[in-house]
Every structure is written in structure tokens, then in C-alpha cells.
Amino acid sequence: MNRIDTDVPGVVIIEPQVFGDNRGYFMETYRQTWLEDLVPGIRFVQDNQSLSSRGTLRGLHYQARTPQGKLVRVVSGEVFDVAVDIRQSSPTFGKWAGVHLSSENKRQFWVPEGFAHGFLVLSDSAEFVYKCTDYYDPDDQQHIAWNDPDIGIDWPDAGEILLSEKDQTAPALKDALLFP
Numbered sequence: 001m002n003r004i005d006t007d008v009p010g011v012v013i014i015e016p017q018v019f020g021d022n023r024g025y026f027m028e029t030y031r032q033t034w035l036e037d038l039v040p041g042i043r044f045v046q047d048n049q050s051l052s053s054r055g056t057l058r059g060l061h062y063q064a065r066t067p068q069g070k071l072v073r074v075v076s077g078e079v080f081d082v083a084v085d086i087r088q089s090s091p092t093f094g095k096w097a098g099v100h101l102s103s104e105n106k107r108q109f110w111v112p113e114g115f116a117h118g119f120l121v122l123s124d125s126a127e128f129v130y131k132c133t134d135y136y137d138p139d140d141q142q143h144i145a146w147n148d149p150d151i152g153i154d155w156p157d158a159g160e161i162l163l164s165e166k167d168q169t170a171p172a173l174k175d176a177l178l179f180p
Contacts, residue, residue, distance in 0.1 A: 059118015077126030
């Protein structure tokens with residue numbers, strides 16, 4: 001595994017070692033010991049998977065009382081994945097890091113607790129999987145507007161943006177329930 005640090009401390013891109021030949025490939029997608037070396041102190045309790053069509057933008061999502069760290073990857077298709085620092089006391093508050101994740105590049109993205117997370121589907125469809133450090137709590141689901149100019153995410157062009165009702169009405173960063 002190879003760790004690539006982003007411009008936002010704590011947010012990490014992980015490149016797996018892929019063994020391939022004319023029959024296909026093999027790779028380890030998770031091993032606790034290498035994760036401890038790359039991102040110490042992580043324990044996962046839940047796995048999630050979603051399937052989305054081109055232009056679907058999910059995010060920016062987080063939980064305030066029961067924050068989740070997420071190790072995310074794409075098993076089919078391509079997305080642009082984003083983490084936004086929403087810790088008010090952080091020197092990188094409001095800053096974002098983004099990465100293209102695809103079934104081709106097999107990269108993973110570590111989104112720590114205290115960050116909002118979102119992704120935009122760039123392929124016809126994308127299957128997205130993620131490991132979480134805490135359980136999903138629907139009563140604690142929080143949102144920030146994906147296009148908040150104070151954050152200024154440079155989303156790639158995916159055609160028409162498809163949003164859930166919650167994401168359409170998400171507040172700006174300055175109006176959201178955040179971390180201290």
C-alpha cells in the first residue's frame with residue numbers, strides 16, 4: 001500500500017498493490033495491519049455500498065454527534081470524491097481535498113471524522129463502497145450545500161447534476177451544525 005497525503009492534513013489517498021496478468025488482477029482492499037501503519041488508530045464497525053447514475057452528487061454529508069471516519073473506494077465506474085474540513089478549531093477549516101476514484105485506478109480515500117464527505121458520479125454508473133468508524137444514525141444526518149461558494153469545490157463536469165431532496169436544501173457551511 002502507498003499513502004499519498006493531500007493538502008488537507010489527515011485526508012489521505014491510498015493506492016493498493018495490484019497483482020495482474022492476462023487473467024485479471026488480485027489486490028487486498030483492506031488489512032488492519034497496513035491501515036494501522038498508514039492511518040493509525042482506526043477501527044471499522046460498518047460497511048456500506050451504493051449504486052448511482054451519471055451526474056448523481058451525494059453530499060456533502062456528515063454526522064455531528066456520532067462522527068464517522070470513512071475509507072471509500074469505487075468498485076465499478078468513476079467518481080470525484082471530496083472531503084471538507086468542518087472542524088471549526090482546525091487551521092484548515094472549510095478547506096477541501098478531492099480525488100478521482102475509479103475501478104481502473106483502484107485508489108481509496110480516507111475521510112477522517114470531522115469532515116463532510118461527498119462524491120459526483122462521472123461514469124454512466126458507479127458502485128461505491130465504504131468502511132465506517134461509527135454506525136449510521138439517521139437522526140444525526142447533517143448536510144452542507146455541495147456548491148457553497150465559501151468552500152469552492154472545483155467539481156468536474158458530469159452533465160446534469162442529480163441531487164436528493166435533502167441535498168437540494170442543504171445549508172451553507174456558515175449555517176450548518178459543525179464540530180467545535
